Amino acid sequence: MASHAAVAFADAQRIQHLHEALATRNLIGQAKGILxxxxxxxxxxxxxxxxxxxxxxxxxxxxxxxxxxxxxxxxGKGP
Structure with missing residues (x-):
């Protein structure tokens, strides 16, 4: 049972990291677009x-x- 929980937890962490990476990628893309x-x-x-x-x-x-x-x-830059 513990091994199944550990696998599920690892999968949940991996999914969370993927969501964060996608959000970061989008944010950087928006900033690039502004520039x-x-x-x-x-x-x-x-x-x-x-x-x-x-x-x-x-x-x-x-x-x-x-x-x-x-x-x-x-x-470091003003408006």
Missing amino acids: MERFKIAAPQAFLVLATASSRTNLKLRDVAEQLTTTGTLP
């Missing part, structure tokens, strides 16, 4: 802007994308 529209750049350049901001501020890429989508600014 692409705002600065008229291509997707790879928009991702590079996010990655650079992440590295410069020592924040996770997801957190940088979340700040951009909620406030319209990158960390």
Whole structure:
């Protein structure tokens, strides 16, 4: 019985991680879209802007994308 519960728990964790990964992917995609529209750049350049901001501020890429989508600014930048 315990082994079945452990397998079920592991599967539930894996599903939760997949949902989180999908949400993060969508959030980063939205942030890239904002940068692409705002600065008229291509997707790879928009991702590079996010990655650079992440590295410069020592924040996770997801957190940088979340700040951009909620406030319209990158960390360390004004409005």
